[in-house]
Amino acid sequence: MIILDGNKVSNEIKDEIAEHVKVMISKGEKVPHLAAILVGSDGASMTYVNAKVKACQRIGFNSTLIELPEYISEKELLDKINDLNTNQDIDGFIVQLPLPKQIDEQKVLMSINPDKDVDGFHPSNVGKMTLDLPTFLPATPYGIMELLERYQVETSGKNVVVLGRSHIVGRPISILMSQKRKAGDATVTVVHSRSKNLSEITKKADIIVAAIGISEFLTGDMVKDDVVIVDVGITRVPDATKSNGYRLAGDVEFESVSKKASYITPVPGGVGPMTIAMLLKNTLLARERQRVF
């Protein structure tokens, strides 16, 4: 059983990008600049955004963190986004989700300039992805593709089962792995809450991407020998043996499933760090595009 080590691979990618940035600097070019908008003070959101900013610093990107109060109006947030849309110094930016209730999340995502939408959530970028046109791929599925590719996991003609049909993971990864591309050309099945005979389906899978948001949902008896497991879930599970009272768990019961798997991502340290690396890669792409056009 081989661990698909997201920490290791994401560090490789960050090193590659850092090298690229050095070359940019030596040529006197502008370095990529990522901005992040954080609304309110949700603990998990703050952790994610800070990790992104820190990653920028490490590889030599400029970064700007814009912290806005919890009670900001939708109009004020849209104005802020419009500033970033037109600010030529900002190559790409993200709005950390979730947003407070008074704000229409979809409206916000649609207001982002698609050319700066490094999260790849804008409908026109999602459409380009679906049509297999060049675009910013959403960071989590993009990270999964990159992880599989770097470990040379064969996907062509393989049966892939995606657990979950969310807009940010399940749906896009199911589309990407079914397309003609590296880590693609797979026979992909999407299962969800309405699916029946789940075990029967997962037992036929050569590769399973678990993105269903239920901790330790997938157990050893639901998979076949030598299955490849990509675990996207991350939830806090109460654990009295830990000093903070919880441990982090994925959508996969690691202990039982890892015994049968040929490859498996750990949680944490699997898909999570890959997501940040691919956000950086998208930001680099945004900068390169600005330079070209």
Next chain:
Amino acid sequence: MIILDGNKVSNEIKDEIAEHVKVMISKGEKVPHLAAILVGSDGASMTYVNAKVKACQRIGFNSTLIELPEYISEKELLDKINDLNTNQDIDGFIVQLPLPKQIDEQKVLMSINPDKDVDGFHPSNVGKMTLDLPTFLPATPYGIMELLERYQVETSGKNVVVLGRSHIVGRPISILMSQKRKAGDATVTVVHSRSKNLSEITKKADIIVAAIGISEFLTGDMVKDDVVIVDVGITRVPDATKSNGYRLAGDVEFESVSKKASYITPVPGGVGPMTIAMLLKNTLLARERQRVF
């Protein structure tokens, strides 16, 4: 075995739209106006476009057919599209595909005003479809959904196998049937040229959508009893017994498959007429939206 009669259902839909148009006229409202651009004189394209124009006339829409010469430049075509984009009398328009070689098809599709893109091929509309936001659904998959819904074919939790991953049929129908919607909530698998053990997969399917473009590809031995069959293919097959020397065949071998099927679309008279009906429905929607916004 029940025939999914696309002619009958599409006529019902056209009658419903015609009723709607009558009400519009009685209120003194502008009726929907569809324009179609046909480049060159490909026989099949002319047949399709003429059928669309004729359908408009039947239900009381205004229609405009713009015929352009085979050797037109990309620039001239884009100028023509721009005219239609800004012409307030035109609610929606289509560019009949395929286009001659000197023209970049993707560039053309992306130049269409998404608000008038009644074929639903523009990336921003494809993205909205993928994200389950209101938009113009591409006419063929939309027609399949409507046909299944009107025959009350149960799809929730069913195993659907889509043969083919094209941008205009396979990909969108696989997304739509997997979403929470009428004729949706299915467990969808997309198979394609790189898929292995095809029969094993198709034999597990409760519903098969065949859109692979190979005549009579799916045979009776590849399906289980009571399967529901939607046949999107339409090709000319040489047939010496016919006066014109050919017959029309789908991607499904009708004779052997229909013996096992619970529901099946014929070719012709299945999905084809539904496609035109849904194009009209999209045009009506485009008109309604113009009125609202």
